[in-house]
Each structure stands twice: as C-alpha cells, then as structure tokens.
Amino acid sequence: MFECEKCGKVWFHPVGECVYCGAKLTERPEGKPEVVASTKVMVDSPSSRAPYFLVLVSDGTDKQFAISDAEPRKGEPFGTREPAGSFECVGVIGSGKMGLGIALLLVQYGFRVVLKTRDAKKGPQIRQGLSVLLSRNCDPAKIDEHLRRLSITDAYGGLKECGLVIECVSENPEVKREVLREASLSCAGIISSNTSSIPVRSIAAPGARQRTLGLHFFNPVMKMKLVEVVQTPDTDLSCVQKVKKFCHQIHKQPVIVADSPGFIVNRLLLLQLEEARRMVREGIATPEDIDKAVRLGLNHPMGPFQLISLIGEDVVDDIGRIIRSQKEAAIPAAQPPNRKKEASDSRGTTA
C-alpha cells in the first residue's frame, strides 16, 4: 500500500507520485496480518484448483486476499514472513553479453549494481550502450533513474558493499578461479558464478566455499525465465535460500541443482545435439527434417541444428568437451542429504 506523504491518500498500485498534490508516495510498512474472514471454495478459479480457502487478511490498515490450503481461523495470525536477506547492492563481474544483461535486469528491478570491468575507461561507452538498450522499453525519464543505480569500476574493492556478486567472465576455469578468489577477498557477501558447465566447487575460492554457488542465467537474460542455482557440497543452505528469493524478486524461476557436469539444461541439451549430429552421420534424416521433427513433435521453439548455428559449433564442442571430461573424472556430484534438506526447508514457501 502506498501513501501520499502530504495528503495521506492511498494507492494499491505503485504509481510514484500523488496526482492530487504532487508529493512522493511512500510504501506503508506491513503490520502483522490476521485472518479477518475466510471461505472454503469448491470451484476452480484461474489461480487455484478447488478445494482451497480464500482468506481475507488485515494488518490493521491494509486488507488483502490470500489463498490457503489449510483452514484458517478468524483472528489468528496468517502466514509466515518471507526470510529477510534481500540484496540492496549486487556486484556483476564482466561486461560481456551476460554481464551487461544481468546488470541491466537488476537496475530495472531497483537494485544498486556495481559492474566490475577490466577497463574502467570503457565506462561511458558501456553506459551509453545500456541506455540504448533501455530506451527500447523505458520511458526516457526512467532511463537515467535506472542508470543512476549502476556504478562501473575496474577495482575489486568496489564490490565491498555487495550482498551478492555474480561472476560473468569468459568460460575458462583458470580465469574464473582467479576472479572468484579476488572477489571473495574483497566482498563478504555471497559469491556466485554464471558458469554454464564448469564445476563450481573447482573454481570456488578455498576460504569462501560456504558462500559460493552457481547462478546460471540464460541468454537473452531479459527474456529467459530460468536460473539454475548450483549448490556445491560446501554451500550453506541459507545462501541458497537467499538467492532463491532474489531470483523470485527479479521475476525469474530458480531451480536447485547439485554441482555436476552441465547442470540440468546443458546436460540434456548436449545429449540431444550430439545425438542429432549422429543421426545425420548415420544418414537417418536430413538436418532440416530433424529440426522440423523436433519443432513439431517435441514442441521445441527451434530444432537442434538451428540451435547449434545460433550458439556456434565451437561453443557446442567446448561445452561437450567440458561435460565429458568431468563425467570421466567422476567428480562426486550430487549430495542427496543436502538436497533433501533444502527441499524440506523450502516446503510451504514456494507453494
């Protein structure tokens, strides 16, 4: 609920300024919600399948509807508060496609972002590029507001205040290891890598393994909803929880995956791409017909060969090499006890 600082009028949508007196609106802090009324719903609604309980909750001033699986009692406190630990400031290392995409996404969701590049002289150029990208979907007045939240630095010291750092440098274990080591020394927050296939534990700084995890965004960052959250055997559960909440805040869907070759998406993808190439070698079908079959029969937006030409033959080969070499090295991958614990801890908050 948003309240005008001057005239006290109230809005339920985040509309910015008061149309009556021009003053800023401030978000009213939420009190403790209590059940005011409820009904058991026996017909399906667009947002939930019957039966469920529709609950009207109030914190004394603000009333809202909510859905509950369990029968609520009038006057009882409702729900549990989301765990705190959102990040006010996020560091992004690397100004390639993924780094810039993530930085752009975060400033639009109101995060302060520190972008660490190798060369701070490129700052104005990067800012200009981001401004053009923003102009595609932003009011001109908002572009400056978004970009004011972004600072660009070439010093790791700039990451000091970040609650979360996302490393997005080139897919090279040596480079990533060095970057994560530097980041861990400068920043006491959660350290993450946007690697798509390198085992996170193998590049984590030895002194910071509890607070290191994988955070694999997909290209293009603005459009793709998925984030693979990679949990190593050392990663603290609290870090995973915080990062999950962070993903929801930026309207992404996190999945939790153990530190393993190719995680979920690339492990499956690689099998498909390599099998498609094998089919062509064996003369089973033409690339065009394989693409068509996968599009129409599996309902994928594009076929394997279209995808290979989009991401590049060399990149596919690289990922394949990395995943195969890891499988052969038989890294102890999944950690079932941790996984179970994470799953049970999260029960109820994601439903």
Added chain:
Amino acid sequence: MFIRGIGRTKFGVLEESVPQMLYSAIKNAQQDAHIRIEEIDACIVSNFIGGQLENRCHINSLIPCLLPGFDKPCIRVESACASGGAALWSATKMLGEFNHILVVGVEKMTAARNSLVTSALASASDVEFEQNRGVVFPAAYALMASEYFARYGRSPADLAKVALKNHHNANLNPLAHFYHKTISMSDIESSPVVCSPLRLLDCSPVSDGAAALVVSREPQGARDVSILACEMASDVIALSQRPDMAVSRVSRTAARRAFKRAGIACSDVDLAQVHDCFTINELISLESLGFCEPGMAPSLDTALGGALPVNTDGGLKADGHPIGASGIAQVVETAMQLRGEAGARQVKGAKIGLAHNIGGSGGSAVVSILKGCADV
C-alpha cells in the same frame, strides 16, 4: 469544445502494468491541463483487448482506484482500433451535460503470447464471414493493397516510402516505439513478407502504452485546442461485403461529416494523423478523406516540411499501436503541433490538424478536426 490537457506514456515494450500506464497518462494530462481531479465530471476509458489478453474488463472501474475519492461516472468505450477516436467522440457528445471529461486510452499487448494477441486482434473482424474463413488483419489489408496496385499501377515501392517517412518521423519522437531504431529503404524492402504484398515493415508493431486528454466545454487559454468537429461513421464489418476494397468508405463518410461540421475544406488542413496500421491504409485513407484523387496519394508530399505532413509522430507504424491508446495519441500529437510544442518535428505555422482513426478493416471510423487557439 476544447482539448485542454494532453498526456501520454512512451509506446513500446514496457515494464509498466495497465494501472501504472493509465496513471502516468492521466497525471501528465491533468498537469498539462492545470486542472484539479475534483473538477473532472466523468471519465471515458478506451481499451480494446484487455479482456482477452489479461481477463481485464470493467477497466473503467480502475479509475477510482487510481484517483482516490473519484466517484463520477466512468465508462469503457470499445470500437476495435478506433476505440480511442470513439472515446473522444463520446466525450464530445457528453460535454452537453458535463464541463470537463477525462478521456484515457490504454493497451498492454507485449506481455501476452503472440498467438493470443493475434486471435484477440482478429476479434475486430466478422466471425462467420472472416475469422472462420482464414482472414487475419494483415491478410485483409494485403488484399486491399493488391487491389490498389492493380487499379492504379502502384507498387510495393509506394508503400516502402510511407514506412520510411513514418520511421523517420518516429526518430524525432522520444516517446515513439521505434525512436531508437534507424530504418533504411533496404531494411524495408528486405523485411520478411507477412501477407503478400505486405512486408513486416509495412505493419504497425505490437505495443504497450497509454494516452490521455482532458476535454472541456469552455476554453481556458491560448494552449487550448478547439475541437471543430469529431464525427463517427460505420460500415459493414466484413471486408468482403463492401463494394470496393481500394476505398475506405467509412473514412469518406466520417470525413464528409467532419468537414461539413467544421465548415472547412481539405485544403485548409495543415497536418494529418492518418490511421496507418498498415502502410497501404495511409494511402487509401488519404484519398478517401479527400486530400487527393483516387490513386494519387503516393504523389502527395507528406513529409515533415511538405505540403501536408502526415503522421508527424511516426504514426501507428512507428510511434506504435497500443490499440486503445492509438486514437488518443493521434489527438495528443495534433494538439502538440497546433500549440507549437512539437519540438524537432514541429510543423511550422500549423493551425488546423486532422486525426483519423479506423476500427478493424473499416467497420468504424472517427475523424476529428482540431484548431489551435493561440491566435483565435
């Protein structure tokens, strides 16, 4: 009757929701009009496919949520792509009863699946005789283009010139969907065919956005824009049931009524916003509105600085086409031009402007004729 205040959002792929876009446009128009919300007597909301895309009907009832305490009459007006024009038309009819009316149009289109948007847009056409027989809007306008080419010896090159001009105008309009995008003739000519002979860059984009007007019975000052006429006309919904595909009969009828009401001729008009949902429609409409003989629209000088600048904000083609807002944005642009506040795309000495808004393939149309008040 006067346009007292104007306001709009950026058009394009926006992150804002329908309530947020409505609020921005209303606030801009209210501030521009120097009017208190309490003085507004009624509100008309123009929206076309919020029902299909977001299950959001009864959108008029959002207004009291955005203007706390507002309990005056609010209604939603829908006439497909002419919803904005029809909302303004309704306001002019209601000004007999009221002093100040808020007219606001909005559409949120980019968050929905493409297939859903396509089918929702097709709801502006006839069910039995069009939708059930494979007609989608690009196809309807493609057939009009083929007929036009065959009859007047015109070609896709004439359409490309319209696209190029409107994209150029949009490059001068920071709020336009394609403000940032530079389009060349070869981009247009090599863009993929959507429905032959129409290419992608002959089509208006799918956009989000909102636009608002404060319309008043009495004048307020020199920044007012007088509504000399706002006339609506209708025609049968199915294109196949109209006698001539190369003429916009509904536009001709609305224009004749509007010119008669305004007591002026086509030659008195200094600039026009013409419904260019597809490039072909700018040409056909200019002829049907009476600006030239049939088949001669490609010879008109419609660039900024030309004899009759057309779609100075980029038009639906390049300013964007958030349907419920489009017809109102045409009036916003016309008012800016007549006030002399259009900046880099200002038409020098513009005194009279025309806005032309079509629903569907020509089942409804609204023509408004506006005059600046600076020297009245």
